[in-house]
Amino acid sequence: MSAVAVEGVWKYYGDYPALRDIRLEAAEGACLALIGRNGAGKTTLLRAIAGFSTAQRGKIKIFGKEPREAETRRQMGFIGHGISVYDELSALENLTLFGKLYGLPNPKKSANEWLERTGLERVRNGLVREFSRGMRQRLAVARAFLHEPRVLLLDEPFTALDDRAIAVLQRLLREGLAAGKTIVMSTHQLREALELATHVALLTRGQLAFHGVRTQEMVDDPGYVYARYGEGA
Amino acid sequence: MKYVRQVATVTMKDLRAELRTKEAINASLAFALMILLLFSYTFDPEQEMMRQVSGGLLWIVFAFAGTLTLNRSFARELPNDCLDALIAAPIPGSALFLGKCFASFVLVLAVELVSLPVFGIFYRVHWTPQFPALFGVLLLGTWALTIIGTIFSALTVNIKLREVMLPMLTYPILMPALMSAMRLTTSLVNGQPIPEDDFAWLKMLVGFDVVFTAVSLVLVETVLVG
Numbered sequence: 383m384s385a386v387a388v389e390g391v392w393k394y395y396g397d398y399p400a401l402r403d404i405r406l407e408a409a410e411g412a413c414l415a416l417i418g419r420n421g422a423g424k425t426t427l428l429r430a431i432a433g434f435s436t437a438q439r440g441k442i443k444i445f446g447k448e449p450r451e452a453e454t455r456r457q458m459g460f461i462g463h464g465i466s467v468y469d470e471l472s473a474l475e476n477l478t479l480f481g482k483l484y485g486l487p488n489p490k491k492s493a494n495e496w497l498e499r500t501g502l503e504r505v506r507n508g509l510v511r512e513f514s515r516g517m518r519q520r521l522a523v524a525r526a527f528l529h530e531p532r533v534l535l536l537d538e539p540f541t542a543l544d545d546r547a548i549a550v551l552q553r554l555l556r557e558g559l560a561a562g563k564t565i566v567m568s569t570h571q572l573r574e575a576l577e578l579a580t581h582v583a584l585l586t587r588g589q590l591a592f593h594g595v596r597t598q599e600m601v602d603d604p605g606y607v608y609a610r611y612g613e614g615a
Numbered sequence: 616m617k618y619v620r621q622v623a624t625v626t627m628k629d630l631r632a633e634l635r636t637k638e639a640i641n642a643s644l645a646f647a648l649m650i651l652l653l654f655s656y657t658f659d660p661e662q663e664m665m666r667q668v669s670g671g672l673l674w675i676v677f678a679f680a681g682t683l684t685l686n687r688s689f690a691r692e693l694p695n696d697c698l699d700a701l702i703a704a705p706i707p708g709s710a711l712f713l714g715k716c717f718a719s720f721v722l723v724l725a726v727e728l729v730s731l732p733v734f735g736i737f738y739r740v741h742w743t744p745q746f747p748a749l750f751g752v753l754l755l756g757t758w759a760l761t762i763i764g765t766i767f768s769a770l771t772v773n774i775k776l777r778e779v780m781l782p783m784l785t786y787p788i789l790m791p792a793l794m795s796a797m798r799l800t801t802s803l804v805n806g807q808p809i810p811e812d813d814f815a816w817l818k819m820l821v822g823f824d825v826v827f828t829a830v831s832l833v834l835v836e837t838v839l840v841g
Contacts, residue, residue: 433702433840450840452705453705455704455705456705460700462696463696464694464699465695466696466697466700467695467697467700468628469694471628479624479628480700480704483621483624483701484704484705485617
């Protein structure tokens with residue numbers, strides 16, 4: 383069974399089809415890099431996979447189940463464009479809150495562990511609104527990994543990250559892949575993404591232009607997929 | 616029990632965030648006190664008419680001030696895209712919604728309970744003898760305001776003009792509840808028990824709360840995810 387299966391998904395914004403008959407799969411332990419120009423539909427597809435919006439046609443399955451089922455959501459971690467943590471709460475309060483919402487047995491202990499893993503243990507009681515951008519991003523990473531998800535959905539995870547946050551995220555993603563987690567990430571940072579990816583999907587104007595195994599050519603030349611399969615190829 | 620814990624977690628998060636910033640409660644309280652003060656210059660507290668309109672006046676203030684708090688209910692989730700994280704969490708949409716409702720309910724009720732003595736002083740009404748019944752009507756009316764305000768706050772959260780849209784959508788639907796609350800409150804703030812004829816209004820208010828709570832709980836998942 384695929385960890386993530388997208389079966390003939392169409393998504394419209396008004397009359398405009400943002401996704402057109404998308405069909406792709408990610409096996410358990412795979413890392414799928416979703417690439418494409420701005421407006422290609424990467425974020426729309428990731429949000430549909432995450433269950434934030436529903437597709438008008440087609441089906442999305444996570445380990446064979448609907449994305450909105452509670453059991454499925456418990457297995458998913460998501461990092462979107464925003465950091466999704468509360469400015470008015472402390473780092474510890476934020477992670478404890480999400481630990482409680484995910485039903486962790488000891489939310490505070492898990493929160494403290496992840497604050498240490500992301501290098502935020504010294505500021506655990508500081509309000510997020512007082513954090514630097516890099517610290518906020520590391521906290522966002524901790525939030526997404528806190529409940530040990532089996533599937534990670536990452537929307538432009540490396541964009542606007544500082545060096546330390548990139549290093550933390552790359553380390554955690556490598557550890558996750560080694561532990562058999564499935565990763566689906568949209569990105570414009572091709573070099574970082576293709577180093578991690580096992581598979582690549584190229585979206586062009588809402589359509590799947592390419593879906594296959596990542597090859598060494600793609601790592602050597604990050605523009606290869608666009609040149610070979612993109613518009614004007 | 617798990618469901619109750621999820622609701623309580625969301626409620627406590629919203630209350631904690633609001634008590635740190637005080638942005639909604641300060642605006643709401645300042646607005647309520649200002650309107651009460653301004654109206655007190657308009658109406659003569661000695662007139663019979665004042666007694667007749669006191670309930671309506673009070674609920675107009677509560678409804679307007681309450682909207683300021685309710686506007687923030689889901690708008691609070693917009694900075695940093697926090698709503699995504701809440702929707703992604705494995706809790707039912709109804710638990711998220713109820714958690715937010717209870718937090719807003721506490722905040723709106725707090726503003727009302729502060730406004731009530733001020734109203735008593737400015738308008739020379741004797742609201743204390745019937746306080747238990749009045750408190751009951753406040754609870755029912757405030758729940759109606761909260762449940763409608765919160766579901767429409769969720770519906771309008773991604774609209775740019777949500778501050779304008781929320782009152783436009785909520786007040787027409789709230790009419791039966793506001794009419795009932797006004798009618799019941801008028802006798803109570805004048806120190807009189809609810810007249811027997813007005814028990815139909817009480818039933819309507821209870822019915823409104825039950826029906827719209829049930830409808831909102833059914834619809835909230837669709838409202839949040841679409």
